[in-house]
Amino acid sequence: MMHHLPILQVIVPLLAAPLIALLRGREIAWLATFIVTGVTFVISLLLYYQVSESGARLVYDLGGWAAPLGIVYVIDAASALVLPIVTGIGFVVTLAARHLVTAEIDQRDHALFFTAWLLTIAGMLGQVTTGDAFNIFVFLEISSLSAYALVAMGAGRDRRALPAAFNYLILGTVGATFYVIGLGLLYMLTGTLNLDDLAVRLADIEQTRAAYMAMAFIALGLFLKMALFPLHFWLVPAYSFAPSAVAALMAATATKVSVYVLVRLMFGVFGIGFVGISEGLGTVLLTLGIIGAFVGTLAAIIETDLKKLFAQSSIAQLGYMAIGIGIMTPAGLAAAFIHLFNHALMKGALFLAIGVIGAQTGRATMRTIEGAGRQIPMTMTAILFGGLALIGVPLTAGFISKLYLIRALLESDFWVLAGLTFVSSALALAYVWKIVEAAWLKPRPEGAPDLYETPMMWLPAWLLVIATIGFGIFASPLINGAVQAAAVFFGGQS
Amino acid sequence: MQDDPVIRVIAKVLIPTMMLFALYVQFHGDYGPGGGFQAGVIFAAAFILNATVFGLNRGRHVWPARLNLLGVALGVLIFGGTGVATMVLGENFLSYNALSDDPIAGQHLGILLVEFGVGLTVAAVMVALFFAFAGRVSHVRLLNKTRAHEKTLAEKAKGAAND
Amino acid sequence: MTSLLAQWNYFLVIILMMLGFYAVIARGNMVKKMIGLNIFQTSVFMLYISMGKVSNGTAPILTGDSSTVYSNPLPHVLILTAIVVGVATTAVGYALIIRIQESFNTIEDDEIIELMDDDEAASEGRAS
Amino acid sequence: MLHSETLIYALLGLPLVASLGVLLLRKWPNLRDGQAVLIGLLTAACAIEFFARGADGTSLTLLAMTPSLSISFTPEPLGLLFALVAGCLWPLATVYTISYLRGVHEDNQTRFMFFYAIAIHAAMAIALSGNLLTLFVFYEILTFSTYPLVTHKGTEDARQAGRVYLGILVASSVVFLLFGIIGVWVIAGTLDFTAGGILAGKIDPIYVPFLLGLFAFGIGKAALMPLHRWLPAAMVAPTPVSALLHAVAVVKAGVFTVLKVAIYIFGLDFLTSTGASEWLIIVASFSILAASIVALRKTNLKARLAYSTVSQLGYIVLGAALASPLAASGAALHIATHAAGKITLFFCAGAIYVAHHLSDIKDMDGLGRRMPITYGAFALAALSIIGVPPLGGAWSKFMLMGGALDGQHMLVLVVLMVSSLLNLVYLGEIVLRGFFAPAKAGSVADGGYAEAPWACVVPLCITALISILLFFSVDFFILSFTG
């Protein structure tokens, strides 16, 4: 059974989805989803354990056809690190979905909703586990299509979810098509689709213009998918009008998986030796990353809707990941992985906590949370801790991210960039403070509806908050994992 | 359209033919062009034709909603189930060789099964999509008609009150 | 020039691709965007199928004759998948368009943006 | 015989116990406050014992995030001195606080006492911190725990002041200090405070002034101009807060950090040899003089004292910037002498407020004759701050001057002298007016003997006496930072 874990990781949620579609009761649909996400979480932990224990990469030949003939699943230190994020967040958010979905989604839609929910998760897992470039596209579409529908479900409360979902669909499809174009060029040059085989055969052929363009198109497509500035404009409406549970799931995982796929293709296939990677992509990522960091942070500061605020902040945080990748050193990539991991935890916690408010008031804005600190202390404290982690206060995971990112920058002599990165991340203080001020320092306005919370409502957010603090205090395992993950792309191949 | 006898007769002939053709495409995919996907689309086309000619309600009667969702899910499950079966038989996911002692026979059986899964899903999905869209259309039309009717009624009532 | 001629098929496909891509990203009617998307994707399919072609080859259905040259089957398989993915996207896109028409009573990009801004103003007005 | 480790736990833990006790006993104010005083005395005893015993290299690691990042505590002489100052003044301040709060009938006394104890806990942790990360964490905790104290009155004014307070302190620390810490970590690979510094030889001297700047301006609590605005703003707080926190715990935590960074991170030799701190000498000198001049113009007693504090903190930063062992010792000593003096001054200001509800100097003509004990203590403390023997302040100022001579900084000598003169003017004015100016007819100052309640007066007498004591027993408090 252990030998089948890589495929089970994906097909458990994938095949559970049609079964859940057939369920009728809403309670049972949730329960089944919850159990399935729990199982996938356990599988990912087992995989992580297996990989980190043996240090080897697990290869699973699908259909019994070895690469490059068939499609293979590959679990190495990098994918083993990303899988638990996706499944862990999926598990916790599903726990929260019980009350969030009940509050926001028509109950007759629950079975279908959770089907799409599992499909999104399965699609993301498929992208992470696969070792085949075209298979990435297929699973990308599984996760995207279901995500469009999930975002559109926000229309029950705000009709703007529909155009948001439509634009998301258009840009997502354009991104995927760019990816397919780039992949086509790559395929034409090498005759293979297997990632490892691609890397080997690309190293053999000279660095042609076609290869650069293949890289450019793949990178562009994935920039769109990961919402890198300036291709981020779909993200804010999509996250802010989506139902709270969906926003939490997507904000914490969707863009991260695209970041991972970008790393996997750029470093794993083209490799650091490829001129277009080290000189072209690196500069682009650093530039766009730092601009995105400032643009996102400043936009978040003036935003009054909490979902939009944290969606803007996601743009900034993605900027930091882009910077980490753009440094083009093992340390930089490790920093990007650390931040990818930590940001998933923080944003998951934040969106879940906002969801508690949103489920009661429709929207969580600066006005609706005025004086909320006394009425829903646990929820607001979760937001506070999430915010502190975003700023990068020591003893939260955000600090570790920041520390390693700045270190990677300084080690590569990017002094100015390190300063700018630092300042932009410190600016997060401004929007976190705005929330603190509204929630604790202002009285509850006259006539504002009373907010309430139950342990079931704040527990999921707190699980992630505890994880954020836990990884901020006991950071060594995460750092080691990220360093090993980065080593996959620098030591292992070429 | 539903009242045109010519169309009705043509449809009565055409629909079974299409279904037969779909089956041919489904099972002849090994030797010539075609396979589950194309067969599923053709099969669905037959149903769609049936529904357009004989009306949505009758179409729904032939292929009820519940069955539709079942078909959609079942196709995926057959495909995935084939993979799970090969796993249970000790091989990797989707290694059809495990399905029979003879690898070639195993491959044949496997391909047959998964193509059937694909066909079933595609046919059911296409029908579902059609009913979803067409259902929406007829519903919205109906709704508009009722609204217009209510409006005229209201105006009449208003007129009467004014008198 | 020789290389240009040798790749004529690709260049023609690229022109189609540009047409479709423009229709997708230019602001306008949503149905038109979907059709643009369709053209964009179909031209990418052509790119793939073009690369699978072998001169004097035949369709990859085995004839039993060992001297037959077959075109590459793999791009065909990939594109079969891609077509299906494309139609799936199209269906979801049209479904969204129908709902947008019902909610906003228009499917023109710029009008919807205005209406969305109005919504924003209204919700803020309500909040304060 | 107590282990050093036990003492670390005691110093860190006792204030926490006190804060918990405050919460648990909130229904019984007398018990609540009584236990706080008792625990305060116990803490003071531990601090004295620990200081007397000296550091023995014991280190205590609470959490290890990575091998090079941890929350750990390593007492060393400078830290023990700060712990001693904070620990000894805490029980006195608590007694005074209780009497003050009850005297002016403040609300939310439990909340006040709770955060008061938490702030002391943070100050102790800063004092004993074994590395920059630990220091930073508790530095922030100190900021946040004192915020409710600053805004205690809950008025719009208080909240506005709180915003300035938190804004400057948190922003400067998160933007500059944290960056400096990460920079040090990247360069040196460690954050541990090490005798002789950890940066020498690891960083290009060109970058040193820049890095030092990150610390000098990142440590907003040191109130170096232009980051001093929070300190006068925080004076809206009740006087015990100003007394303990803005004369002892908070501001001293700031200058303590500056000193600690200069001595144990950069290393005094390294700073002198690179000349990286020259610019800081100028900034600190400017801060000293400018703040003194502003103090002259303030007629609100607490505001004047606040600017006096800004000016005096400049002395300590100056001592760090001079980077000579003598100056550093003088700066360390100044932490103690200034604390004793300034807390007395604030206690007096509070006593005047409790007794007569006066806060403006112009209304205090002749008040000294009604409150001779308070004014006597005030005079002693003022003389100590000015630097007149036989009071503690004389020594620290004297050593700073010696340090300036060492480094041939003649201008600094002039600055110190001028500043002393200014001190004399703005502090002397209060004393002279109190004792010798004729009381305005009909004002509160016109009347018989009227001191504040004994619980206010006793602590301020003790602290004034401590100032004298410091002069005679200064040997115990001079630390040596050679090497």
Place this chain on the structure above:
Amino acid sequence: MGFIIDATLIAFLALIAISALRRKRLFGMVMLSGAFSLVAATLFLVLDAVDVAFTEAAVGAGISTVLALATLSLVPAEEKPHSIAIVPAFLALTTGLLLSIAVSDLPEFGAADAPIHNHVAPEFIIGSEEKIGVPNVVTSVLASYRGYDTLGETVVVFTAAIAVLLIIGGWTRRETETAESTEDDHAG
């Protein structure tokens, strides 16, 4: 020979695409888009991709058109006039330019010695006969070698159904309520 047929077909496609995109009436646009798919299917047939041609005809000209027509019956019949948008036009041209650069570097069209015809693909053709025993290589690759992709594809179709059911709710489930509530909104 091949040149002429292909070039004519693609030129024809370009013509259809342009006239489809210039059309104001959406109905014509959809119909031309269907025609586009049919011609594309022919092109695929010429390029030896029989399965793809079959599918493109069924999907592009069939399903897509039916869905588009259903949509059209609910939306305004005409598009609002738009002037040429500069930025998108620039982006599209840049993309085309970049691709042209890439393509000029690629192996010649139809060249039998291109890498893609000599790596992996021959093994499919041999394996299809020896290991799978299915003459249609596309089927054997689709269902066996890359069967997992096909599972993914099936799931995509399934996802689309779920998505559409979620978005437009399948049958007339709850529209009446929604309609009534929106009417209430208008009234109130």
